[in-house]
Amino acid sequence: MDLINDLLLGFQHILTPTIILFAVLGCALGMLTGVLPGFGPPAATALLLPLAFVLEPTASIVMIAAIYYGSMYGGTITSVLLNIPGEVSSVATGIDGYQMTRNGQAGKALSIAAVGSFVGGMLAVVGMVFASQLAELAVNLTYIDIFGLSFLALMLVIGLAGRSLIKGLISAVLGLLIGTVGLDHFTGTPRFTFGSVELTGGISYVAVIMGIFGLAEILRNLTAKQPVDFSSNIGSLRLSRRDLRDSVGSMGRGTVIGFFFGLVPGSPAAASAFTSYAVEKRVSKTPERFGRGAIQGVAGPETANNALGISNFIPLLTLGIPSSSTMAILLGALLINGLQPGPLLFTQNPEIAWGLIASLVLSNVILLVMALPLVRLWVSVLRVPTGILYPVVLGVMTIGAFAINNSVFDVGIMWVAGLVGFVFHKFEIPLAPLALTLVLGPMLESNLRRALSLNADLGATLLANPIALSAFVLIGVIFAVKAVTAVRRRVRRSGGDQGGGIPTEQASSKADTE
Amino acid sequence: MIRGRRLLSQHGAERLTACILALIAAGVLAESLRLELSRGVQPGPGFFPALVAGILLVLSSLWAVQGARMPASGDSLGLLKDATFPEPGDQEGSTTPEELTDRSVNARQAKILAFAVLWALVPILLLTAIGFTLTMTVYVSGLLLIVGRTSRVWTVPLTFVGTVLVGIGARVVGIYLPEPTDYLTLLGL
Numbered sequence: 001m002d003l004i005n006d007l008l009l010g011f012q013h014i015l016t017p018t019i020i021l022f023a024v025l026g027c028a029l030g031m032l033t034g035v036l037p038g039f040g041p042p043a044a045t046a047l048l049l050p051l052a053f054v055l056e057p058t059a060s061i062v063m064i065a066a067i068y069y070g071s072m073y074g075g076t077i078t079s080v081l082l083n084i085p086g087e088v089s090s091v092a093t094g095i096d097g098y099q100m101t102r103n104g105q106a107g108k109a110l111s112i113a114a115v116g117s118f119v120g121g122m123l124a125v126v127g128m129v130f131a132s133q134l135a136e137l138a139v140n141l142t143y144i145d146i147f148g149l150s151f152l153a154l155m156l157v158i159g160l161a162g163r164s165l166i167k168g169l170i171s172a173v174l175g176l177l178i179g180t181v182g183l184d185h186f187t188g189t190p191r192f193t194f195g196s197v198e199l200t201g202g203i204s205y206v207a208v209i210m211g212i213f214g215l216a217e218i219l220r221n222l223t224a225k226q227p228v229d230f231s232s233n234i235g236s237l238r239l240s241r242r243d244l245r246d247s248v249g250s251m252g253r254g255t256v257i258g259f260f261f262g263l264v265p266g267s268p269a270a271a272s273a274f275t276s277y278a279v280e281k282r283v284s285k286t287p288e289r290f291g292r293g294a295i296q297g298v299a300g301p302e303t304a305n306n307a308l309g310i311s312n313f314i315p316l317l318t319l320g321i322p323s324s325s326t327m328a329i330l331l332g333a334l335l336i337n338g339l340q341p342g343p344l345l346f347t348q349n350p351e352i353a354w355g356l357i358a359s360l361v362l363s364n365v366i367l368l369v370m371a372l373p374l375v376r377l378w379v380s381v382l383r384v385p386t387g388i389l390y391p392v393v394l395g396v397m398t399i400g401a402f403a404i405n406n407s408v409f410d411v412g413i414m415w416v417a418g419l420v421g422f423v424f425h426k427f428e429i430p431l432a433p434l435a436l437t438l439v440l441g442p443m444l445e446s447n448l449r450r451a452l453s454l455n456a457d458l459g460a461t462l463l464a465n466p467i468a469l470s471a472f473v474l475i476g477v478i479f480a481v482k483a484v485t486a487v488r489r490r491v492r493r494s495g496g497d498q499g500g501g502i503p504t505e506q507a508s509s510k511a512d513t514e
Numbered sequence: 515m516i517r518g519r520r521l522l523s524q525h526g527a528e529r530l531t532a533c534i535l536a537l538i539a540a541g542v543l544a545e546s547l548r549l550e551l552s553r554g555v556q557p558g559p560g561f562f563p564a565l566v567a568g569i570l571l572v573l574s575s576l577w578a579v580q581g582a583r584m585p586a587s588g589d590s591l592g593l594l595k596d597a598t599f600p601e602p603g604d605q606e607g608s609t610t611p612e613e614l615t616d617r618s619v620n621a622r623q624a625k626i627l628a629f630a631v632l633w634a635l636v637p638i639l640l641l642t643a644i645g646f647t648l649t650m651t652v653y654v655s656g657l658l659l660i661v662g663r664t665s666r667v668w669t670v671p672l673t674f675v676g677t678v679l680v681g682i683g684a685r686v687v688g689i690y691l692p693e694p695t696d697y698l699t700l701l702g703l
Binding site for chain 2: 054166167169170173174176177180184186187189191192218219385388390391392394395396398399402403406408411412415419423426427445448449452453
């Protein structure tokens, strides 16, 4: 009963004309940026993160969550119409979605994707309401426990983000180093400021995130081939009873798969979408239709994708641990507003915590209402040449970066970060670990230093805190599994080379860099 | 086969980047050691950066070594590679018209990238000096003209109008962009 009251409190807090307007605006902006070829949720939320500075806390959190939500559907539009996924998780949707477009059923594919997103999102919110009880258990965590759990989340992200453990770790360590620039929070000593006044306040993670995700994406697109032409005739959006009947099971299975994948930090969204796709193909009585425009091949992965997007919020809200780069950006938005996500958020700012959960329901409804009537508008955005679209986006980004501190220094930081992000992409270095450590870094450092100040013997501290100890044991297991996999792969590769086989390792690595 | 201006292979570029990272890590480590590593029994301001820089030094060295061990596959970086010019009778290096087109596109894209990076100096250098409206008009219309190849007649005036509208929008949401002359107030906005 308490849970229902809490959720009602959240609705009470957000159901005001202003907040609803910001949620609608957020969904629209999210879809608009999501349809830009190559722009996924991290880039879309990073691009619009400066809004968190100018809006009041609830409005900014609701709007950024809505942007995230809208951008997920925007990515689906490009995936279905152009077979250019806005994000890796939309790749699975595009397999049958694009085939449906080629069969003249683009409208139907977009409709079932919207309905699947709605169902997956709503059911995942129900799961999230119950999972919020984790926060009560997390209140008693010690500094070393929080450090251990944050570190575990980070290692999971690194372990699952890319093919190379070394590159993932380098990305994470660079984020930690950037976080050390500025005044030391404990002693007030300037670190790596080189006498610069701007650096004394630290490097703005908003500018860095805008650079590595948003700007790097634009630079990539400026140097990529133009999207192929496509037909703007998307056909009827109406779904028949049979379409819905065929998709109901796929949506149910997709929700369960996406929800549980989303609870694991670093779990790639693509993995849940592809698992859902594989399950649908396996349970189907007509598996031969998959890859040729099967509606279940769109409904399952798309539902899983949205359920994962919602359950990703659970580790963030209950433990304060972001489980993906987009969640790290959302964590940044909460921190900008002076809110510390984690167990105390539900007791100290229940209206914000429950307001955010309620806003996900609101965004779900808005998205369902807006997505289909406006789909032709989003399709027309795809017709604007990138040579015109991206300069305008660059102009908006420059204003956003400037607005962080009213300083051109942050514009420069954004550009440097953008180039770093571009180089990271070229070298297949995952960006998610950097985004996570950039935001988590100061928290990791302060928790470690506090824990060591209380007891300098790290071993004894760990033994006294079983949660932290378990986290470090799990980290050890992850490293061991990763090392064994790498050795096996190398042995297999060398065996293949001796047999005259051609190594094909690098083919799929591009997707891992996201 | 005569190789053109292939500046760096992928592995070469990775090794170079790994070495640069190792140098940065060494610099940070040295600076961290200069800061206090501990204050009594408590960790000092240099403790965490030293720890992180040490890890980065090890990782970048491992990356460099790993890169050196990898077989040179010849897959050069997209932006650094250039055409491979075939010698007569050199079947392996023969270049199809499609490939040539692809490479010429690459060269153009590399130029666009270089222009976008250099052009970013416009807002960085001019924003506070000549104000938001003029700077962004120059910046965005420059990008539109060069990258988007838009009409020379309409680009600048339309960009100016768009920039003024964005300035008004920014003010509505509480962002005050630098302007030497507050013409929006003069216009009653």
